[in-house]
Amino acid sequence: MPEPIAELESRLVRCFGSVFPGLSDDEICALEGSVSGDWDSLSTVTLAAVIQEEFGIEIDSAQLPEMNSYEAFRAYLAGVVG
16 A cells, blocks of 8 residues: 655655754755755765665665755655555
């Protein structure tokens, strides 16, 4: 049974919060790597690892360069677990 989007987003926000602890939920939902000075390639890899563990999935490393925002991770997860 697919996971409700609200639950998926809540879990995803917690994942982002563990990597970017100084941001509010609203800031996390608007986060984009291209405009955040805190987001770098290490952040992307760390986020992927945290999200993979949280959701019990495997993210193809070839897709990581495209995973450059909260929205990109949310859309990916919605297609995989949602």
